[in-house]
Amino acid sequence: MNKTLLIFRHEFLHMIKRKAFIIMTLIVPVLALIGIGVFQLISTGEPPVVETSTIGYVDEAGGFDQYTTQGYVELVHFDTPGDATAALINGDVSEYFVIPSDYLSTGVINRYTLERQLETPPAIATVIKNFLTSNMLADKVPPETVYRIEAPLGLVTTRLTETGEVATEQGGYGNVIIPAIFGLLLALSLMLSSTYLVQGLGEEKESRLIEVLLSSVSARQLLTGKVLGLGVAGLVQVVVWLASLPLLLNLASSTIGGFFSTIQLPANFLVLGIVYFILGYLLFAALSAGVGAISPSAREGQQLAGIYTLLVFVPLWFASLLFVFPDSPVWVVLTIFPITAPIAVMLRLGVTGIAAWELAVSLAVMVLSIVLVMFLAIKIFRIYLLMYGKRPSWGEIIQNLRSG
Amino acid sequence: MLAAEISHIAKSFADKVAVDNLSFSVAQGEMFGLIGPNGAGKTTTIRMMMDILKPDSGEVTILGEKLNEATKNRLGYLPEERGLYKKLKVLESIVYLASLKGVDRHSATEKANELLTQTGMLASKNKKIEELSRGMGQIIQFIVTIIHDPQLLILDEPFAGLDPVNTELLKGMLADLRNQGKAVILSTHQMNQVEELCDRILMINNGQDVLYGDLREIKARYRGNSVILDFKGELGEIPGVTGKRIHKGYTELMLDGKTTPQQVLSHLISRGTVINRFEVATPSLNEIFLKEVGKKS
Numbered sequence: 088m089n090k091t092l093l094i095f096r097h098e099f100l101h102m103i104k105r106k107a108f109i110i111m112t113l114i115v116p117v118l119a120l121i122g123i124g125v126f127q128l129i130s131t132g133e134p135p136v137v138e139t140s141t142i143g144y145v146d147e148a149g150g151f152d153q154y155t156t157q158g159y160v161e162l163v164h165f166d167t168p169g170d171a172t173a174a175l176i177n178g179d180v181s182e183y184f185v186i187p188s189d190y191l192s193t194g195v196i197n198r199y200t201l202e203r204q205l206e207t208p209p210a211i212a213t214v215i216k217n218f219l220t221s222n223m224l225a226d227k228v229p230p231e232t233v234y235r236i237e238a239p240l241g242l243v244t245t246r247l248t249e250t251g252e253v254a255t256e257q258g259g260y261g262n263v264i265i266p267a268i269f270g271l272l273l274a275l276s277l278m279l280s281s282t283y284l285v286q287g288l289g290e291e292k293e294s295r296l297i298e299v300l301l302s303s304v305s306a307r308q309l310l311t312g313k314v315l316g317l318g319v320a321g322l323v324q325v326v327v328w329l330a331s332l333p334l335l336l337n338l339a340s341s342t343i344g345g346f347f348s349t350i351q352l353p354a355n356f357l358v359l360g361i362v363y364f365i366l367g368y369l370l371f372a373a374l375s376a377g378v379g380a381i382s383p384s385a386r387e388g389q390q391l392a393g394i395y396t397l398l399v400f401v402p403l404w405f406a407s408l409l410f411v412f413p414d415s416p417v418w419v420v421l422t423i424f425p426i427t428a429p430i431a432v433m434l435r436l437g438v439t440g441i442a443a444w445e446l447a448v449s450l451a452v453m454v455l456s457i458v459l460v461m462f463l464a465i466k467i468f469r470i471y472l473l474m475y476g477k478r479p480s481w482g483e484i485i486q487n488l489r490s491g
Numbered sequence: 492m493l494a495a496e497i498s499h500i501a502k503s504f505a506d507k508v509a510v511d512n513l514s515f516s517v518a519q520g521e522m523f524g525l526i527g528p529n530g531a532g533k534t535t536t537i538r539m540m541m542d543i544l545k546p547d548s549g550e551v552t553i554l555g556e557k558l559n560e561a562t563k564n565r566l567g568y569l570p571e572e573r574g575l576y577k578k579l580k581v582l583e584s585i586v587y588l589a590s591l592k593g594v595d596r597h598s599a600t601e602k603a604n605e606l607l608t609q610t611g612m613l614a615s616k617n618k619k620i621e622e623l624s625r626g627m628g629q630i631i632q633f634i635v636t637i638i639h640d641p642q643l644l645i646l647d648e649p650f651a652g653l654d655p656v657n658t659e660l661l662k663g664m665l666a667d668l669r670n671q672g673k674a675v676i677l678s679t680h681q682m683n684q685v686e687e688l689c690d691r692i693l694m695i696n697n698g699q700d701v702l703y704g705d706l707r708e709i710k711a712r713y714r715g716n717s718v719i720l721d722f723k724g725e726l727g728e729i730p731g732v733t734g735k736r737i738h739k740g741y742t743e744l745m746l747d748g749k750t751t752p753q754q755v756l757s758h759l760i761s762r763g764t765v766i767n768r769f770e771v772a773t774p775s776l777n778e779i780f781l782k783e784v785g786k787k788s
Contacts, residue, residue, distance in 0.1 A: 294574020302541050302568035303591040
């Protein structure tokens with residue numbers, strides 16, 4: 088058998104037998120299945136009983152005496168704040184509010200509670216608001232209008248294609264969730280595979296096994312075998328995740344329904360997911376080979392590798408910004424910058440989609456940087472492979488690259 | 492065809508010359524000693540032979556050609572510092588590394604079992620490397636070095652860290668390999684090992700050739716004009732002996748230029764002296780080395 092193939096086989100088998108790898112690969116489908124199972128268990132039980140709570144109020148302005156039942160909340164009238172406070176301390180009401188006599192001109196409502204809160208719970212605020220609105224409008228407009236004023240907007244948006252038909256992808260959070268989860272997993276997978284590459288090289292250097300290997304194979308064969316072996320293992324992982332997603336989604340939307348049935352996989356998602364994993368991995372592998380070559384030990388190599396593996400996660404840090412400013416030029420930069428590209432593309436696919444030219448530029452930049460980094464890595468690899476003990480300074484590395 | 496031919500290789504690192512214009516050759520079936528103190532340039536020389544480092548100048552020919560994939564398969568290399576995949580089992584490690592030397596898995600497994608039996612390590616074949624003692628690990632690495640039946644073996648400090656039992660085991664296996672016609676290059680700073688095993692030597696210091704040639708010839712060349720004697724009783728006056736030096740357990744007799752050791756021996760026998768040991772004093776390689784290095788500096 089070809090020696091590159093032998094190394095490939097060894098690295099691949101070694102990787103897929105690692106506990107961390109197996110756990111990472113299976114954790115996605117298993118966790119999702121557990122989640123669906125737990126939901127099933129809960130939802131088949133008795134529906135939870137919502138307790139009604141009682142809120143007191145003191146009406147100094149006058150006229151607020153109708154609509155005292157708001158959902159699960161019962162509103163009880165007190166004559167004076169003193170009575171209300173006594174009831175609050177007694178535990179008859181959970182809190183109370185006072186409508187001052189000048190309420191109409193100021194809009195101020197004073198709320199009293201025994202609990203320490205960051206802010207008024209939105210549910211309570213809504214109850215109070217609806218109570219006030221209803222009473223002020225009572226007898227002036229029909230009850231249906233009162234309801235409409237309380238909830239005036241039930242927005243239904245439909246996305247049309249350029250020919251005027253209803254588009255298959257409707258957008259929304261249902262469209263984002265899978266790419267976002269997958270983006271996170273992709274970043275983890277890239278990090279895991281490149282960490283193992285750096286670690287493996289570091290161990291071979293530390294144990295001096297590298298000399299035995301190089302007395303049998305060339306540096307190129309060793310590097311190619313390793314990069315491909317770990318890469319294919321990573322690909323297996325990503326394919327397992329991607330393949331389990333549609334199955335799990337079907338299961339979730341048929342058993343849980345609701346939000347899950349609105350989840351969609353963006354077009355090209357599977358293809359781009361695999362393409363960006365492969366390109367991202369090759370880039371990381373080349374970087375890792377270079378880092379592995381210049382680091383004297385596995386530990387030091389991982390510290391160096393931490394720098395660029397951290398960069399992969401940058402798009403995820405800004406993910407919430409993407410939802411607010413999807414058209415910011417920052418996203419174009421993150422899509423084109425090769426280290427952040429894989430995750431940025433995954434996220435944007437779910438939110439707004441990506442212009443064809445951006446994808447083309449992003450792919451081209453990735454391929455170019457892979458070629459460049461590979462070239463440098465093989466050079467560095469050869470020079471520093473046998474240097475043990477001290478990591479060369481960046482100045483020395485640049486000098487060596489020029490001369491050697 | 493020579494097992495290895497090295498002509499005028501040189502290698503400098505940033506701040507120092509590691510190997511300076513070194514030439515030597517190793518014949519098939521020969522045990523060759525590459526000796527010198529720590530830092531003399533032995534390992535750099537070997538790495539250039541293995542094509543791990545590129546020489547700045549000079550040529551290396553291994554088994555008649557420049558090192559390539561085919562010649563790598565006929566070469567066994569034991570590096571100075573040892574290590575194997577810690578998490579891998581003994582047999583798996585041997586078979587994987589043998590496969591990189593072009594041996595198929597089946598024959599590698601067979602040969603590995605044979606060598607493990609020979610070294611008394613068969614019981615450990617399913618242990619992980621990290622569970623082995625240092626000495627055992629070294630034996631495994633030696634097995635990896637020879638499993639593909641190489642024509643040329645290059646061993647860098649093979650005895651370092653081995654206990655006397657394993658040292659003897661290794662020496663025996665090396666002698667067998669030489670007798671099978673393999674060439675063995677032994678690089679070490681332990682000169683006594685070389686004296687015992689090697690046919691020819693290259694002694695280097697600071698990257699330069701100090702002594703090169705047949706070990707017996709070299710020793711004969713450095714033979715002093717004295718004999719070593721261990722005896723009982725009184726020695727008295729011996730004709731032709733100009734001086735005596737008493738050592739622990741023996742006495743060294745200095746001869747004048749005209750007297751031979753044979754004459755001294757027959758004189759002692761004729762006088763009836765009880766002789767436990769009588770030998771022509773030959774300096775050890777260590778002494779020769781110190782003498783040569785002292786001369787140059």
